Amino acid sequence: xxxxxxxxxxxxxxxxxxxxxxxxxxxxxxxxxxxxxxxxxxxxxxxxxxxxxxxxxxxxxxxxxxxxxxxxxxxxxxxxxxxxxxxxxxxxxxxxxxxxxxxxxxxxxxxxxxxxxxxxxxxxxxxxxxxxxxxxxxxxxxxxxxxxxxxxxxxxxxxxxxxxxxxxxxxxxxxxxxxxxxxxxxxxxxxxxxxxxxxxxxxxxxxxxxxxxxxxxxxxxxxxxxxxxxxxxxxxxxxxxxxxxxxxxxxxxxxxxxxxxxxxxxxxxxxxxxxx
Amino acid sequence: xxxxxxxxxxxxxxxxxxxxxxxxxxxxxxxxxxxxxxxxxxxxxxxxxxxxxxxxxxxxxxxxxxxxxxxxxxxxxxxxxxxxxxxxxxxxxxxxxxxxxxxxxxxxxxxxxxxxxxxxxxxxxxxxxxxxxxxxxxxxxxxxxxxxxxxxxxxxxxxxxxxxxxxxxxxxxxxxxxxxxxxxxxxxxxxxxxxxxxxxxxxxxxxxxxxxxxxxxxxxxxxxxxxxxxxxxxxxxxxxxxxxxxxxxxxxxxxxxxxxxxxxxxxxxxxxxxxxxxxxxxxxxxxxxxxxxxx
Numbered sequence: 001x002x003x004x005x006x007x008x009x010x011x012x013x014x015x016x017x018x019x020x021x022x023x024x025x026x027x028x029x030x031x032x033x034x035x036x037x038x039x040x041x042x043x044x045x046x047x048x049x050x051x052x053x054x055x056x057x058x059x060x061x062x063x064x065x066x067x068x069x070x071x072x073x074x075x076x077x078x079x080x081x082x083x084x085x086x087x088x089x090x091x092x093x094x095x096x097x098x099x100x101x102x103x104x105x106x107x108x109x110x111x112x113x114x115x116x117x118x119x120x121x122x123x124x125x126x127x128x129x130x131x132x133x134x135x136x137x138x139x140x141x142x143x144x145x146x147x148x149x150x151x152x153x154x155x156x157x158x159x160x161x162x163x164x165x166x167x168x169x170x171x172x173x174x175x176x177x178x179x180x181x182x183x184x185x186x187x188x189x190x191x192x193x194x195x196x197x198x199x200x201x202x203x204x205x206x207x208x209x210x211x212x213x214x215x216x217x218x219x220x221x222x223x224x225x226x227x228x229x230x231x232x233x234x235x236x237x238x239x240x241x242x243x244x245x246x247x248x249x250x251x252x253x254x255x256x257x258x259x260x261x262x263x264x265x266x267x268x269x270x271x272x273x274x275x276x
Numbered sequence: 277x278x279x280x281x282x283x284x285x286x287x288x289x290x291x292x293x294x295x296x297x298x299x300x301x302x303x304x305x306x307x308x309x310x311x312x313x314x315x316x317x318x319x320x321x322x323x324x325x326x327x328x329x330x331x332x333x334x335x336x337x338x339x340x341x342x343x344x345x346x347x348x349x350x351x352x353x354x355x356x357x358x359x360x361x362x363x364x365x366x367x368x369x370x371x372x373x374x375x376x377x378x379x380x381x382x383x384x385x386x387x388x389x390x391x392x393x394x395x396x397x398x399x400x401x402x403x404x405x406x407x408x409x410x411x412x413x414x415x416x417x418x419x420x421x422x423x424x425x426x427x428x429x430x431x432x433x434x435x436x437x438x439x440x441x442x443x444x445x446x447x448x449x450x451x452x453x454x455x456x457x458x459x460x461x462x463x464x465x466x467x468x469x470x471x472x473x474x475x476x477x478x479x480x481x482x483x484x485x486x487x488x489x490x491x492x493x494x495x496x497x498x499x500x501x502x503x504x505x506x507x508x509x510x511x512x513x514x515x516x517x518x519x520x521x522x523x524x525x526x527x528x529x530x531x532x533x534x535x536x537x538x539x540x541x542x543x544x545x546x547x548x549x550x551x552x553x554x555x556x557x558x559x560x561x562x563x564x565x566x567x568x569x570x571x
Contacts, residue, residue: 023369024387027448031390033413034402045405048416095296098289107293107300114304116557118505120529121546124539125307125314144303151299180288209395211508216534226397230512233401240405247398254393259386266385266452269392272498273456273491 034251037244045241060245068242070249072221073228080139080214080224081207084146088203089196091147092154097184099155100162101170111155114148119212122148127216137219145213150203157271161195162188194264201261202268205254225250311543319540327540334544343520344545347528348552354435354524355503358442363496365443366450367488371480373451375459388448396445400512403441404428428514431521438510438522442503450495457491458484490564497560504553525549 037045039056064070099108126145127136135141165188173183189196214224223231229246232239258265315334317327338344373384391399406412407427418424427437465487469479507526510516516523516531523531529549533542 020373020384024384027391027444028387030399030402030406030444031394033406034398037402037405046411048411048413051413091295091299094292098292102289104293107296110300110304111296114300116501116553117550118526118546118553119507120526120533121311121550122303122307123530124533124542124546125310126303127534128314128539129307129310147299148303151296180285180292184292205393209393209397211397211512212530226395226508229401230397233512240408240411243401244405247395247401251394251398254395255390258389258393262382262386262389265389265393266456269389269449270453270456272494273453 034244035248037241038248040241042241060241064245073223073225076222077208077225080142081204083143084150084207085200085203088147088150088154092151096155096158097162097188100159108159111152114152123212123216136217137222139222142214142217142222145217146207146210149206153203154199157195157199161192165191198264198268201257201264208254314540315544315547317540321537334541338545338548347523347525351504351524354439355500358439359499359503362443362447362450365447367454369451370454388451391445392448396508397512400509404513407437431518434522441509453491453495457488461487493564500556501553
């Protein structure tokens with residue numbers, strides 16, 4: 001009797017695994033397909049019979065850098081996403097702290113409202129504003145628009161986090177004569193490192209992936225990666241192998257981030273899943 | 277008793293929020309004011325660079341513009357099916373994986389994370405090849421069993437093809453949200469239910485799902501708002517085509533502004549779109565208060 005139930009549980013475990021792996025396969029297959037395609041010759045990529053059996057080539061990656069000048073947009077994307085992340089923190093952290101301590105409801109609502117307003121509603125007026133100010137095609141223009149996603153997200157994650165830090169900590173430090181700045185910089189910030197990681201990782205990813213702002217506000221000098229690979233499409237013939245190589249390289253950093261910092265990525269994505 | 281703020285405290289408080297206020301004024305308040313204003317003008321870069329006051333003409337034009345409402349309807353259809361299916365699948369997957377501890381749990385989680393974090397344009401290009409009638413693996417396999425799926429190349433199937441991509445992209449989001457919600461459910465409820473001799477199905481129906489409803493509502497709200505704003509994948513693959521058959525409202529608005537350069541009319545349309553989104557958001561937060569459960 002006992003033997004049978006262990007057998008049964010092993011069997012159940014195996015079925016469970018198989019179902020899980022099958023579902024997982026569906027979700028990661030496009031990535032496998034993308035990476036395989038990146039290493040294929042033009043003749044192999046147009047032949048679906050040769051999904052796995054082909055002679056790998058590095059040609060696509062080489063031509064990406066030599067013919068399509070991948071390096072420039074790569075640098076632009078790094079500068080823009082890095083700056084947007086840092087600046088979102090500089091703007092968002094002290095504000096979230098202040099909002100959490102003094103319950104500035106109006107500011108909280110406004111910044112959360114920005115999260116639901118569609119990008120296009122900012123893009124049109126900001127494009128016209130930036131044209132007048134000579135900011136179209138500049139790094140600072142694109143960085144500012146990416147902060148429209150980063151700052152509200154910072155506030156969304158940080159306010160509840162700051163609110164959950166025991167009030168006594170702050171009050172006793174103030175009674176001991178510490179300044180507000182010291183309390184913020186030396187107590188609150190060190191205590192919030194995990195939440196700050198969450199915010200940074202997600203803001204970076206969102207900025208890296210952003211398509212619409214960069215497409216309109218960037219120019220040949222400040223073009224970002226999503227715009228670059230999108231522009232591959234407008235070439236007369238579609239070079240699928242080149243496209244897959246580009247797509248793989250653009251996606252690689254975010255995939256590495258989510259493998260190394262999985263905990264923070266999940267926390268950031270599910271922020272707000274549970275109230276409090 | 278709250279002690280009154282000293283003046284240095286007050287200065288600190290202002291300094292903390294000053295960068296945020298400056299940012300919001302420059303990047304949110306002014307643009308919103310600006311777009312509200314140009315909604316009342318004929319402002320079209322292709323005709324002239326002048327702005328002509330036209331009052332409510334842009335808005336009245338919107339009411340009769342069939343292509344605008346068609347785009348809106350298409351977006352609703354897209355959002356309805358995409359969100360419905362991904363919610364169902366996501367909740368099922370979350371319950372399937374649950375809080376179970378097994379070897380390789382983190383690997384599995386990372387796998388599910390990938391569609392969510394990958395650059396949408398890169399994902400779109402990959403799906404373009406996957407769907408390709410001649411070179412793509414999907415149609416290659418379908419051909420072997422005598423079927424074909426024209427996906428994004430046919431007016432009849434294009435919306436369904438985009439719904440499939442959206443489901444692939446966002447089901448993991450629902451799953452992660454629900455797993456996060458599951459991890460906070462109180463153990464006592466389960467113990468009580470077990471003692472009362474409830475079956476697994478009864479526990480699922482009477483305990484787990486009701487306790488999860490705030491999380492599911494929150495997820496639904498976020499998903500609906502984002503699905504109504506769908507842009508990147510569709511724009512990258514067919515630009516809303518073939519024809520206008522996959523032109524969702526965001527793509528319609530984008531073309532109105534940056535292909536036709538009719539900024540005045542685009543602004544009026546965008547404001548209508550924002551109002552519709554607000555209605556959804558407030559409707560949901562109202563609903564959310566109704567389903568709030570105490571435990």
